[in-house]
Amino acid sequence: MTPRRAQVAPAGLGSLDGLLASREIIVACGPGGVGKTTTAAAAAAMAAARGGGKVLVLTIDPARRLADALGLDGIGNTERRVPNEAFASAGVTPRGELYAAMLDTKESWDALIRHHAPDDRTRDEILANPLYRNISGRFVQSHDYIAMERLFEIHSEGLYDLIVVDTPPTRNALDFLDAPERMAEFFSSRLLRWLIVPYRSRLVNLASRPFYQVADRILGTQFLADIAEFFILFQSMYDGFIERARAVQRLLADRRTSFIVVSTLETVPLREAEYFAQAITERKLHLGAIVLNKVLPDYLRDPKGAVVAERLRDRAEEIAVAIAPRLEVADTAQIRRVLVEVGQNYMDYRLVAQSEAEKRAELSTAAETLVSVPYFDTDVHDFAGLMRLGAGLWGE
Amino acid sequence: MVGLLDRRLVFVTGKGGVGKTTVAAALALFASEHGRRTLLCEVDAKGDVASFLETGPTAFTASEAMPGLWAMSMDTEASLREYLRLNLRIPVVGRIGPLARAFDFVATAAPGVREILTVGKLCYEVRERHYDLVVVDAPATGHIIGQLAAPQAINELVKVGLIRSQTDWMLDILSDPQQTAVAIVTTPEEMPVNETIELVDRIKKETTVELASVIVNRVLPELFGRSEEEVFDRLCGDDATEELTRLAGEDPAPVLTAARLAVTLRRTNAGHLEHLRSAVDPTVPMLYLPFLFARFHGLRSIRQVARSLGEELGF
DSSP states (O other), X not given: OOOOOOSSOOTTOSSHHHHHHTOSEEEEEOOTTSSHHHHHHHHHHHIIIIIOSEEEEEESSOXXXXXXXXXXXXXXXXXXXXXXXXXXXXXXXXXXEEEEEEOOHHHHHHHHHHHHOSSHHHHHHHHHOHHHHHHHHHOHHHHHHHHHHHXXXXXXXXXXXXXXXXXXXXXXXXXXXXXXXXXXXXXXXXXXXXXXXXXXXXXXXGGGSHHHHHHHHHHOHHHHHHHHHHHHHXXXXXXXXXXXXXXXXXXXXXXXEEEEEEEOSSHHHHHHHHHHHHHHHHTTOOEEEEEEEEEOOGGGGOHHHHHHHHHHHHTHXXXXXXXXXXXXXXXXXHHHHHHHHHHHHXXXXXXXXXXXXXXXXXOXXXXXXXXXXXXXXXXXXXXXXXXXXXXXXXXX | OOOGGGSSEEEEEESTTSOHHHHHHHHHHHHHHTTOOEEEEXXXXXXXXXXXXXXXXXXXXXXXXXXXXXXXXXXXXXHHHHHIIIIIOOOHHHHXXXXXXXXXXXXXXXXXXXXXXXXXXXXXXXXXXXXXXXXXXXXXXXXXXXXXXXXXXXXHHOOSSHHHHHHHHHHHHHHOTTTEEEEEEEOSSHHHHHHHHHHHHHHHHHOSOEEEEEEEEEEOOXXXXXXXXXXXXXXXXXXXXXXXXHHHSSOOHHHHHHHHXXXXXXXXXXXXXHHHHHHSOTTSOEEEEEOOOOSOOTHHHHHHHHHHHHHHTTO
């Protein structure tokens, strides 16, 4: 394995800005629902705007409005340049160029088959095979694999200075990291060859082996035959696949690649994110940063704020009467209700903000960079919103 | 429509991060407190159920976490072993080595095999009437269709064999709205709402399972009515600042800003909720669960959610 860069932050790093400037690939991972896709897009947009060069964000399943903001609506697998007008709408003149692409699993698999197939007949048979169509379309692991595969493909074309890749939501946090390795194992497994044997050689008596008896009783001969046919077709591509999977694995472990873990400070996602961070480090991959999204603002933990809030809530009656003339509102009962709500609301949010701050302090992390992005009260629905999030990521 | 608690098998799904496990655990807890022998099954085996219920780790063999509430985690290999033991009377122990490898291979190669073993186990518990209600902390939106549609998919792929012969009774259970339903959990945010709308559509088109309800989790409270908001605006105005600071003893800015944040968030959420409501068939009941302003996690929060859920279910 390639020797790893030391885990201690060299001078100049310690910010997302520095991290993105020093890498060729950034893999954004983390639990679902924490804003991973948007974070990846915002980081890429910032890198293009401030750092320059050609930056690509490879997204998996962006929200429609994010896709719109990136000018990606209705576009599949091919990379598209995000027009400079988008940056202009956010009042930014970018130094570099931003490109974006959405991952289409099915299309990517088909491209891969076309690439590896030894001849046209094999290619067509595989593309038409019902089992293949199932695997490429529905098989969950295939998403994980193809995302990494596509990353490899784009990276090796050498068109971009930086690729920021979003990872698909996985059942298991580590699936996408293991996908290339598992795919390689899968295609080279002895079991696979063993299973195919009776279908390749009619000399073997199928019924004579206990394994086939069991398999046959459970799955039925036809299904087994379908599987075998598919893998016999696939066998012609084994070597290419395995070699490719290994290359993907090497690229992920390369020093040009860094991982950022995105999370919120809610209990469940945070626990999952810590697990992620740990797994990345254990695999000797480079954990570049942890990004905490939707962090409640600091003013919610202001001790004076709590004093004010409690007073407004607990002495609402008398304050309402005293301030009524200034407000030019006659109904003091109504003012009282507003004061109680305002005071209670602060105390409610304060509780959550404090709990978040504690969790952040307890965060055990080996990442060189820890970034907190404030809770925005509106969704990211245009490019300006994306740049605002980007500024938050850059700590501005 | 049959009430959620009166079914036998309820799949709880939703986009990652919306509180799917919380709601599934709360539903199971509430059902068990209302006299249903309930099984809560975690399909993703992340251990969240155990941490919410504050029990030890769950396993394939269900254990009674609380009176009337059993918890288990799905393990497809164990499910296969159980199936073989019950149906084929195969001496599994001796052959589990090659069998496990074969299973791993087939499950990886053939989509639907893992899913059928999951759904099969759940349907089996229903058929054998081991419990009154089985609540499934199901896979997230991306994977639930594959699971619910697995028996049909298997029917298409596997023409003969034992698995094929087993899918018919599973389909009977899954397709019966008296027995089986799916509930989608969402939050009033953009992505979860969009995914929910898509999922509602796909459940209808691609599965035979009835959608029993959409459960909106983490709904923020409404701070003010319209006329109260007018009062609040004046409270924030320059004319009032000095007096309010004097009365409150300190600068009220953080408190007022927090209220402004709450109002804006609530409004943004309301927009998404409106979108959700207009896009989902009005006959599908929607349940609303409040945002929990709390620092605790685990059983206490599950109990709170269970209470809110009970109110929404009309108990």
